Amino acid sequence: MRVRKIANAPVSFGVFELSDAPPPLSADEMVRALSEAGYEGIDSGPIGYLGTGSELADRLSGAGLLLAGGWVDLRYDDAEEYRKGLPALEAALDVFAAAPAGDLAPRPTIAGPGTPERFARPGGSAPGLPAAEWPAYAARIQETAERCRERGFEPAFHHHLGTYVETPEDVERLLELTDVELCLDTGHLLLAGGDPVECLRSWAGRVGHVHIKDGDTKILAQALADGVDLRELMGRGGFALLGEGELDLPAVVRALDEIDYAGWIIIEQDTLPGRRTVAQNIADQAANRRKLKDLGL
Numbered sequence: 001m002r003v004r005k006i007a008n009a010p011v012s013f014g015v016f017e018l019s020d021a022p023p024p025l026s027a028d029e030m031v032r033a034l035s036e037a038g039y040e041g042i043d044s045g046p047i048g049y050l051g052t053g054s055e056l057a058d059r060l061s062g063a064g065l066l067l068a069g070g071w072v073d074l075r076y077d078d079a080e081e082y083r084k085g086l087p088a089l090e091a092a093l094d095v096f097a098a099a100p101a102g103d104l105a106p107r108p109t110i111a112g113p114g115t116p117e118r119f120a121r122p123g124g125s126a127p128g129l130p131a132a133e134w135p136a137y138a139a140r141i142q143e144t145a146e147r148c149r150e151r152g153f154e155p156a157f158h159h160h161l162g163t164y165v166e167t168p169e170d171v172e173r174l175l176e177l178t179d180v181e182l183c184l185d186t187g188h189l190l191l192a193g194g195d196p197v198e199c200l201r202s203w204a205g206r207v208g209h210v211h212i213k214d215g216d217t218k219i220l221a222q223a224l225a226d227g228v229d230l231r232e233l234m235g236r237g238g239f240a241l242l243g244e245g246e247l248d249l250p251a252v253v254r255a256l257d258e259i260d261y262a263g264w265i266i267i268e269q270d271t272l273p274g275r276r277t278v279a280q281n282i283a284d285q286a287a288n289r290r291k292l293k294d295l296g297l
């Protein structure tokens with residue numbers, strides 16, 4: 001029987017790894033808001049934000065939520081820095097292991113950090129990873145996947161604006177060189193020049209995790225014209241409320257049905273702290289959940 005569950009993530013409230021601002025709401029306030037909005041799970045956000053060990057388990061169980069996964073980035077482009085980052089991977093897997101058990105396990109969402117050139121010009125216009133460096137880069141991703149599997153977790157690699165795996169062509173190269181499943185993010189793919197619906201179909205056999213977010217290429221184009229980076233793009237609302245950007249959300253839902261996708265579907269609306277009030281963020285994520293419910297998810 002196909003199991004799907006809908007989650008949200010701290011990044012929708014401006015709580016994420018690239019933000020050094022204090023969280024605009026507590027972990028308890030966030031899990032309560034998402035539970036009341038009808039979500040079944042939550043992404044971890046920065047490791048430790050939701051707690052660790054029994055604190056994490058008690059917090060999520062008390063709200064009736066499961067842990068959907070969480071972001072772990074490593075320097076796949078640099079062998080020495082990659083090794084230095086492995087303890088952080090193990091710490092994240094410890095957190096996932098402490099989460100309440102459910103019929104869908106947390107998925108480690110592995111990715112690389114932003115590169116200076118691509119972070120400054122998101123969307124695929126800046127140079128990518130040199131061809132000669134791809135085999136070693138991919139081998140470290142493959143090693144990371146095996147480390148996750150040894151701990152009982154199946155990871156998914158997240159393509160992301162501002163990183164070496166940004167464009168559809170980058171994703172194709174990653175899929176060719178590894179056996180890791182893909183965390184397909186509709187918003188990041190849209191703003192990197194991809195068609196999320198066609199990519200869901202093309203990569204169906206490798207899609208193991210889905211992030212649904214909307215995007216606005218007009219805001220991206222203006223950000224590029226103004227010379228601002230990915231962080232400012234988020235602050236300007238480059239990732240829109242579902243239905244207010246350019247994502248064909250009904251077609252995405254149809255494609256998920258066509259490929260018989262089972263697993264976590266995480267609604268995200270990447271934003272910066274302070275762009276919206278906490279009350280507005282909570283209302284936005286409740287509205288996003290209703291939009292998927294209206295489409296049968």
